[in-house]
Amino acid sequence: MSAKRYVQTHTRRIRKFFGLLGPGLTTGAADDDPSGIATYSQTGAQFGYGQLWTALYMLPFMIAVQEACARIGMVTGKGLTGVIKMHYSKRILYSSVGLVVIANTINIGADIGAMAAAAQLIVPVDIIILMLVFTISILVLEIFTSYQVYSKFLKWLALSLLAYPLTVFIIDQPWKEILKASVIPHFEFSFNFLFIITGVFGTTITPYMFFWQASQEVEEENKKGLIQDGKPQIGWRHIHAMRKDNNIGMIISEFTTWCIILVGGTVLHSANITDINTAADAAKALEPLVQSFPNSGLISKIIFAIGIIGLGLLAIPVLSGSASYAVSEALNWKASLDMKFTKAKGFYMVIIISTLIGLCMNFIGINPVKALVYPAVLNGIAAVPLLFLIIRISASESIMGEFKSRWLSKILLWATFFFMATASVAMLFTI
Numbered sequence: 001m002s003a004k005r006y007v008q009t010h011t012r013r014i015r016k017f018f019g020l021l022g023p024g025l026t027t028g029a030a031d032d033d034p035s036g037i038a039t040y041s042q043t044g045a046q047f048g049y050g051q052l053w054t055a056l057y058m059l060p061f062m063i064a065v066q067e068a069c070a071r072i073g074m075v076t077g078k079g080l081t082g083v084i085k086m087h088y089s090k091r092i093l094y095s096s097v098g099l100v101v102i103a104n105t106i107n108i109g110a111d112i113g114a115m116a117a118a119a120q121l122i123v124p125v126d127i128i129i130l131m132l133v134f135t136i137s138i139l140v141l142e143i144f145t146s147y148q149v150y151s152k153f154l155k156w157l158a159l160s161l162l163a164y165p166l167t168v169f170i171i172d173q174p175w176k177e178i179l180k181a182s183v184i185p186h187f188e189f190s191f192n193f194l195f196i197i198t199g200v201f202g203t204t205i206t207p208y209m210f211f212w213q214a215s216q217e218v219e220e221e222n223k224k225g226l227i228q229d230g231k232p233q234i235g236w237r238h239i240h241a242m243r244k245d246n247n248i249g250m251i252i253s254e255f256t257t258w259c260i261i262l263v264g265g266t267v268l269h270s271a272n273i274t275d276i277n278t279a280a281d282a283a284k285a286l287e288p289l290v291q292s293f294p295n296s297g298l299i300s301k302i303i304f305a306i307g308i309i310g311l312g313l314l315a316i317p318v319l320s321g322s323a324s325y326a327v328s329e330a331l332n333w334k335a336s337l338d339m340k341f342t343k344a345k346g347f348y349m350v351i352i353i354s355t356l357i358g359l360c361m362n363f364i365g366i367n368p369v370k371a372l373v374y375p376a377v378l379n380g381i382a383a384v385p386l387l388f389l390i391i392r393i394s395a396s397e398s399i400m401g402e403f404k405s406r407w408l409s410k411i412l413l414w415a416t417f418f419f420m421a422t423a424s425v426a427m428l429f430t431i
Contacts, residue, residue: 033315038372044264049181055258064412073214081329108358119306180238202380
């Protein structure tokens, strides 16, 4: 094979591979949002490698949950809210929508505050001005940019997560201890430990991801012309392609989670920084990556700020968008990121209102970095009843037909429900 043909062949393979990546990769990357980074960093700083095992053990559960949500969207041609509305009572419908809207709005507020705090590390501008700039920029991008363009933009933002894996492998690590901590679970029956681990579960398997991925699979089907007369025309090849996208996105997400916890344990915990109070504290975790450069402290702050801002730009539209999909489907409003504002006013108004309420939450005096952990814990509690609904829907033959959950999916979904419910109850008990 000639060199030219070799390059062309592999170029086509690479393009085909990236062509598979869509809602799964976007959702996986959005999972490591500023709230996620803060929670995982705090986990490593506070407990060292004590919760490193969560990244490995949560992976199959995360894959199973997101696959079920994506499959529901693909098979029904509706988001989760639309399916719940069709098959369950109004009380269950409005409770589900209320949970995701409240949790997402709080998360939006925490992420906006964190982006501004991170930007202040490198730009000497008042934090209120920075929050306003980020809020306006996100709303303009989300409302006036088409889904097709914006989804491509979101894929590239995922690259900002590379700073943590690079840091892991550039510094000396006690690999034997790390391998043991990654495989053998460690528990402490204390409020602090259970509080953080509930946050880890909640920012990994989180309600907004459920609603977002189901709705985005429907968006992808509409874009590809797979929905005819309101019914998706799909086969197993479409399901298999979705699973590849989903698996790649979740593996990347959990590998990054593992790296963030590991860096927090090696860099922060070892230096007796066990409580992250500011963006500067969190940025110190990346200093080993650039320690050979002059002004390594400043460079690490720049890298950290770029990561937080990039992931905030990725996550906040996902948070507000998933909340808006939920509300719009519940109220029979037109809902699509491909529609112009004039064609889907209700849908975009929910996005605007939830984002602005999140912005206003930053004016009540809560530390923007410390506040990032609380939405994660709230998501860990809110996910439990929503998981129960997802399990029931995905296993229903009347709803899913031949694409209903098989035995492995059921086992993993029920195990996820059990572990997250147990963590939430144990945390509340220790209060």
